[in-house]
Amino acid sequence: MSIPSPSPILLPGIHKNESYINFEFSFFTLPMTLLVIPIFYMPITIIIILRIFVKLLYAVKDKNVNVPLFSAICISHFMNIQQINFQCLLFFICDFFFVRLMTSGVFTSWCASVFPNRYLLILYGTTYYVNYANMLFPFLVSTMRLILFAYPQNQAKINGTILHVALPIIFIYPLFNTFFLFTAECYCVQAHGPFPFGSIILGFQGSLFGLRNSYFLLFNTIFWMSSCLINNSILLVKLFQLKKSLSLHARSQKSYKAEVSLTFTTFSMIFSYLSNSMIVITAQLGGDWTYYAIMLRPYGNDLETCVSPWVFYLTHPIFRRKKSTIRVVHHDNIDS
Numbered sequence: 001m002s003i004p005s006p007s008p009i010l011l012p013g014i015h016k017n018e019s020y021i022n023f024e025f026s027f028f029t030l031p032m033t034l035l036v037i038p039i040f041y042m043p044i045t046i047i048i049i050l051r052i053f054v055k056l057l058y059a060v061k062d063k064n065v066n067v068p069l070f071s072a073i074c075i076s077h078f079m080n081i082q083q084i085n086f087q088c089l090l091f092f093i094c095d096f097f098f099v100r101l102m103t104s105g106v107f108t109s110w111c112a113s114v115f116p117n118r119y120l121l122i123l124y125g126t127t128y129y130v131n132y133a134n135m136l137f138p139f140l141v142s143t144m145r146l147i148l149f150a151y152p153q154n155q156a157k158i159n160g161t162i163l164h165v166a167l168p169i170i171f172i173y174p175l176f177n178t179f180f181l182f183t184a185e186c187y188c189v190q191a192h193g194p195f196p197f198g199s200i201i202l203g204f205q206g207s208l209f210g211l212r213n214s215y216f217l218l219f220n221t222i223f224w225m226s227s228c229l230i231n232n233s234i235l236l237v238k239l240f241q242l243k244k245s246l247s248l249h250a251r252s253q254k255s256y257k258a259e260v261s262l263t264f265t266t267f268s269m270i271f272s273y274l275s276n277s278m279i280v281i282t283a284q285l286g287g288d289w290t291y292y293a294i295m296l297r298p299y300g301n302d303l304e305t306c307v308s309p310w311v312f313y314l315t316h317p318i319f320r321r322k323k324s325t326i327r328v329v330h331h332d333n334i335d336s
Contacts, residue, residue: 012116012205013189020112020190023105023198031103031199034295038302042092045306048313049089055319091134092305094127098202099298103191105198111188116205120186124202125178128213131276132174134304135224138270140166142231149238177220180211193291201294218280225273232270275300 014020026032101107111120144162148155184204191199275297282289313319 011187013187013203014108014112014200015115015187017112020108020198020200023108023112025105025108025198029105029196029199031100031105031195034298035100035104038092038096038298041302041306045309046089048309051319052309052313089305091127091130091301094123094130095298095301097123098127099294102188102201103195103199103295105196105200108188108198108200111200116185116187118185120188120202121181121184121204124186124204125181128217129174129178132177132216132220133170135220135273135276136166136170136173138228138273139224139231140170142228142235145235146231146238149235177216178213180208181213183208191291191294193288194295195291214280214283217276221273221276221280225270225277228270228273274303 140162144159147158147162151158181204184207186202186204188200189203190197191201275293278293278300279290279297282293
């Protein structure tokens with residue numbers, strides 16, 4: 001009597017699939033074209049972020065700007081070098097690996113040759129950790145702007161306190177939205193829609209209580225985008241009232257331009273919600289729409305990474321060169 005051989009273990013995605021193990025990476029694909037596009041705008045954006053950071057250091061030394069608010073904006077741009085600047089820059093790096101490199105096929109053969117594992121989960125978890133933290137910064141900056149209008153005399157002290165309290169919360173908050181990943185393992189799966197054979201994305205299985213990321217992404221996107229829009233609507237009203245209440249001669253043009261710049265910067269930070277909204281909506285529609293959203297998602301994130309620091313840098317008067325005036329004194333020699 002022969003002993004039946006054990007049935008092979010069914011692995012998710014592309015793992016141990018010979019077609020993917022033998023996949024040969026090519027530079028001449030759509031994902032590779034999309035991969036190199038950021039080369040044209042990210043270097044100059046990083047330079048601008050660095051200049052904003054340097055300006056912050058001088059501001060802290062000279063105390064000639066709203067340091068807490070300036071710091072919050074800088075933190076958002078990195079986690080897009082200081083902490084708004086650092087936020088967006090870090091998110092760009094994570095998303096670069098999470099979407100752009102994965103769909104380019106660089107890791108396809110390697111991923112197919114290994115089993116689903118928790119090492120891949122580090123990339124997945126880090127990307128969404130930064131994403132959730134990134135959602136809170138537009139609300140933080142807009143709230144600090146409201147404090148500036150409501151309590152102009154004490155705004156530095158109040159905003160300083162808000163910043164010191166908010167930052168730890170912002171970096172702890174994502175853990176409550178990714179805790180279910182602690183028991184999960186990650187795997188690679190073929191991306192469909194516009195992506196060619198060999199383009200992969202990450203998925204996970206074995207999450208705590210069977211929870212999915214889409215639930216948390218949907219709630220956070222709607223809640224924080226709505227909160228930010230409410231704050232920014234109030235800011236627009238306050239800015240309009242400021243313009244109407246002060247005469248042209250009484251108003252400091254530099255101060256008013258700074259207010260307008262900060263308002264535009266705060267609004268531009270709302271771009272961070274666009275890519276998440278695309279993913280959430282297309283996930284509900286199903287089909288290949290999700291993969292089109294995944295393809296466009298990095299550029300939605302790039303909008304925040306680039307637009308916010310560019311708007312801040314190009315519109316705020318603190319980055320304008322001071323015009324120096326030279327007084328010419330004519331001396332008339334009178335011969336007696």
